[in-house]
Amino acid sequence: MGDEQRCLAYSTAAATLKSLPFTVTTMSQIVDLKGLGSGHCLKVLQETLDTGYCREVVSKRDSDKYKSIKSLTGVYGIGNSVAEKLYTSCNITSVSDIITSWGRLALNDERIKYGVAYYEDLNTPVTRETAERIQGVVRRELDQVTQGYKLELMGGYRRGKSSGHDVDLLVCCGSNDEDGGSTGGVVGSGGSAGGVGLATVSCFIQLISSFSNYKYFFLQAAYRKQSDRVSSMDNYEKCVCILKCPLQDDWTPDPMEDIQTDVSSLVTSGQNGDRGWRATRVDLVYVPQHQWPYAVLGWSGSKLFLRLLRRYASSTLGLVLTSHGLWNYCKRKLSSTLQGR
DNA sequence: GACCAACTGGT
DNA sequence: ACCAGT
DNA sequence: GGTC
Ligand SMILES: Cc1cn([C@H]2C[C@H](O)[C@@H](COP(=O)(O)OP(=O)(O)OP(=O)(O)O)O2)c(=O)[nH]c1=O
Ligand SMILES: [Mg+2]
Numbered sequence: 001m002g003d004e005q006r007c008l009a010y011s012t013a014a015a016t017l018k019s020l021p022f023t024v025t026t027m028s029q030i031v032d033l034k035g036l037g038s039g040h041c042l043k044v045l046q047e048t049l050d051t052g053y054c055r056e057v058v059s060k061r062d063s064d065k066y067k068s069i070k071s072l073t074g075v076y077g078i079g080n081s082v083a084e085k086l087y088t089s090c091n092i093t094s095v096s097d098i099i100t101s102w103g104r105l106a107l108n109d110e111r112i113k114y115g116v117a118y119y120e121d122l123n124t125p126v127t128r129e130t131a132e133r134i135q136g137v138v139r140r141e142l143d144q145v146t147q148g149y150k151l152e153l154m155g156g157y158r159r160g161k162s163s164g165h166d167v168d169l170l171v172c173c174g175s176n177d178e179d180g181g182s183t184g185g186v187v188g189s190g191g192s193a194g195g196v197g198l199a200t201v202s203c204f205i206q207l208i209s210s211f212s213n214y215k216y217f218f219l220q221a222a223y224r225k226q227s228d229r230v231s232s233m234d235n236y237e238k239c240v241c242i243l244k245c246p247l248q249d250d251w252t253p254d255p256m257e258d259i260q261t262d263v264s265s266l267v268t269s270g271q272n273g274d275r276g277w278r279a280t281r282v283d284l285v286y287v288p289q290h291q292w293p294y295a296v297l298g299w300s301g302s303k304l305f306l307r308l309l310r311r312y313a314s315s316t317l318g319l320v321l322t323s324h325g326l327w328n329y330c331k332r333k334l335s336s337t338l339q340g341r
Numbered sequence: 342g343a344c345c346a347a348c349t350g351g352t
Numbered sequence: 353a354c355c356a357g358t
Numbered sequence: 359g360g361t362c
Contacts, residue, residue, distance in 0.1 A: 002359085005345050009359035037360045079356045108352070109356080155358095168358085238349080240358075283358065298347090299358085310346040322347060323358090 003080075011304050013041040025049065068093035076122055076281070077111030095119050113262075114242055118279035122242070125163040126280055134167045134245055134282055141207050148174025150292065154285070154299035166281035170299055171204065172292045204286040208239050239284040244277035251276045291324050298323025 016035035017024065024030055027046055036042055047054040060066055065087065071094050072083035086092035092101060098116055115122065131153055142149055152158070155168030246252075287295040298306065313321035319334065320327045326334045 002345085006359050008345060009361095012360075035360070040359060077356070081355060110351085111356080166358095238358075240350095285358090301358095303346095303358090307346050311344095314346075315344090320347080324348095 008304075008307065009037075010041070013037070015304055017045075064093070071095060072098075074123055075112060075119060076115030077109045078107075078115065082107070114279075118242065121279035122281060124278070126165065126167060127163050128157055128161075130245055130278075130280065131157050131164070131167045134243060134280060135169060137243070137246070138169055138171075138207065138284070142171070145207065146174060146177055149177070152296070154296070155283075155301055158296075158300045159302065166283060168283045168299055169285070170292075170295055171207070171284060171286045172289055172295075173204070173286070175289070204239075204284075207284070208241075237286060239286075241282050241284070242279050243282045245280040246277055248276070285323075287324070294321075294325050295323050297321075 012035045016033050017030070020029075022029070024045075027042075027049060030036060030045060031042065036045070044054045044057060048057075068087050069080070069083045072078055072086055072092065073080060075095060075098070078086075086098070086105070090101065090105065092098060092105070095116060098105065098107070102116075135151065135153055139151055142151060150170075150172040152170050153168065154170045155166070156164040157168070285295060285299055297309075310321045313319045313326065318328070320329065328334060
């Protein structure tokens with residue numbers, strides 16, 4: 001049921017107001033703005049301007065259900081659907097409820113374990129300073145396996161934000177790494193990478209391997225379509241992980257530290273602020289050089305901007321815009337040098 | 342009343 | 353197909 | 359929920 005679309009409508013309305021160069025004080029300033037419509041949004045705004053708040057907003061915001069769902073979806077890996085079920089069918093209202101009732105809830109998604117164990121860390125804003133520290137960690141790992149690469153901060157930071165919910169990094173390998181050709185150990189989905197240390201292995205796989213070597217947490221890896229692979233080994237396009245971000249410059253991960261796999265040990269080891277690191281969500285995206293501009297566009301956001309831009313590409317230009325390229329519907333990549341627009 | 346971005350991975 | 357995520 |  002089109003909740004996603006209603007969310008889109010609210011986002012557009014909010015962005016419309018945010019874009020105004022002045023503080024809104026009267027309805028006449030906003031009634032004719034595109035994106036606000038003539039219904040719900042205006043009603044909320046009218047009441048807010050008249051009385052300082054909107055009864056519907058306040059009652060929704062302060063309702064027990066809203067507060068519970070908000071806490072539950074704050075767990076990485078729990079979305080609206082599961083949160084709703086936990087709340088209505090299991091009387092679960094908080095993360096501590098989840099921990100207490102873990103055994104009977106059958107939450108199978110591996111991410112939820114980490115989401116619960118590092119709930120506080122993962123809901124603490126990541127400062128730009130932290131993001132740059134992570135970038136430094138990644139840069140030093142990359143320097144050991146390749147050269148001539150590009151590595152840039154993406155997402156909110158690239159748009160000038162000073163904090164965010166994660167660190168988005170875009171990597172583009174140097175020309176030496178493009179098309180290695182040789183095949184080697186296959187990297188299994190979801191965790192330990194094999195065949196580490198071979199010169200022919202893609203720098204991205206080596207990078208990810210260094211994370212598991214160092215006992216960082218590894219969550220998920222996405223594959224790249226065969227046709228887009230830079231080399232035969234190089235089948236990862238994205239790595240979604242949680243890294244231990246050093247709190248001081250001199251901290252290095254302890255290779256002896258075991259990775260905990262059950263929630264209770266994760267939760268206990270996740271507590272305690274005094275551990276020299278903070279759990280940080282990191283997205284690493286790896287693209288071949290010819291896709292770099294599309295990847296920069298696609299990973300800079302914002303989410304709303306991308307949706308509007310892609311809608312324009314599709315409905316006005318008749319093209320498909322993704323983070324890999326600009327295509328026509330027959331799946332032929334548009335040669336932008338020939339089609340100069 | 343149709344349309345609303347485009348995609349991947351886990352179950 | 354559904355859910356969660358980018 | 360807003361736009362066309
Ligand atoms: C969430 C989301 C992100 N993206 C892209 C654009 C985002 O800028 C990029 C990174 O995703 P996010 O990290 O979720 O977005 P962000 O970096 O803008 O926000 P924050 O500062 O809170 O981290 O991925 C999508 O294309 N679609 C989506 O639905
Ligand atoms: Mg981000």
